Amino acid sequence: MKNKLFLTESEKQRISGLHRMAIATESKNTLNEATLQDIQNLLSKKLGPEILGPKGADGRLGTFTLNAIYSALTQTQAEPTKVDPTKVDPAKVDPTKVDPTQGQFKLIELKAGMIGNGFMQDEAEGKTYKVNKSTALPCGITEVEFTNKRATLEYGYYKPNEIKSGDPTQITFRRSGEGVKDPDPCKNFASFENFGYLDFSGDPNKFK
Numbered sequence: 243m244k245n246k247l248f249l250t251e252s253e254k255q256r257i258s259g260l261h262r263m264a265i266a267t268e269s270k271n272t273l274n275e276a277t278l279q280d281i282q283n284l285l286s287k288k289l290g291p292e293i294l295g296p297k298g299a300d301g302r303l304g305t306f307t308l309n310a311i312y313s314a315l316t317q318t319q320a321e322p323t324k325v326d327p328t329k330v331d332p333a334k335v336d337p338t339k340v341d342p343t344q345g346q347f348k349l350i351e352l353k354a355g356m357i358g359n360g361f362m363q364d365e366a367e368g369k370t371y372k373v374n375k376s377t378a379l380p381c382g383i384t385e386v387e388f389t390n391k392r393a394t395l396e397y398g399y400y401k402p403n404e405i406k407s408g409d410p411t412q413i414t415f416r417r418s419g420e421g422v423k424d425p426d427p428c429k430n431f432a433s434f435e436n437f438g439y440l441d442f443s444g445d446p447n448k449f450k
Contacts, residue, residue: 278303285310295436305364305414305436312408349402350410350442352376352386357444358413364438366415371396371440372449381428386415391449396421398440399431411443 282299285307291298293313295306356373360366371388374395378384382403388396398415405413416434418424424434 278307281311282307285314289314303363305362305438308362308364308439309414348410349405349413352384352413352442355446356442357446357449358388358440358442359444360438361441362439364436366438366440370449371398372446373442379428381431383427383431385423385427387423388421395423397423398437399424399427399434401431409441409443412439412441414439 279299279301282294282301286294286299289310293306293310294300295304297304297306352373354373354375358371358373360369369390371390374387374389376384376386383399383401386398386400388398390396396417398417398421400413400415415437416431417437418427418430418434421437424430427434
């Protein structure tokens with residue numbers, strides 16, 4: 243985002259409280275629609291409507307809303323805060339989360355054999371994939387070829403520079419259709435559907 247917008251502590255507490263209320267009243271896959279729209283409307287008002295993606299405050303708990311909630315509760319501005327290495331105690335810095343050359347969040351590097359597990363309430367929930375290869379495309383998009391538990395191939399796409407903070411082992415993917423390989427992901431990325439979060443901290447030996 244272009245402007246540096248700040249959330250007050252009371253606004254953070256309000257978002258957190260609304261989120262807890264929504265979780266407390268949810269069924270397996272459905273949140274109380276009115277409560278969730280309260281959260282979305284507040285996020286849209288403070289951080290801009292684009293924070294919720296193309297569908298806006300639609301009353302659904304998708305990837306854009308989850309990212310917006312996390313961002314609002316963990317950050318005070320849209321851009322990551324630079325770290326001054328001269329003022330940081332190295333013993334207190336998690337090297338997996340800070341790039342010492344850039345002073346900012348560093349995402350995990352996906353390699354063949356790594357296991358991704360869906361864990362959020364999104365389309366990827368409960369699914370498990372093994373990475374076959376990860377290819378950085380010249381347009382800033384990364385294409386990942388997976389094998390699913392049915393031993394068939396699926397493809398996921400993400401932009402590393404769009405993932406600013408959080409757990410470095412967790413990546414939000416988009417994909418074309420049911421995970422087919424797209425002939426021109428650089429051109430078509432914006433039209434891909436949000437697939438969801440995969441966590442890559444699991445044991446690769448547990449993929450069965």
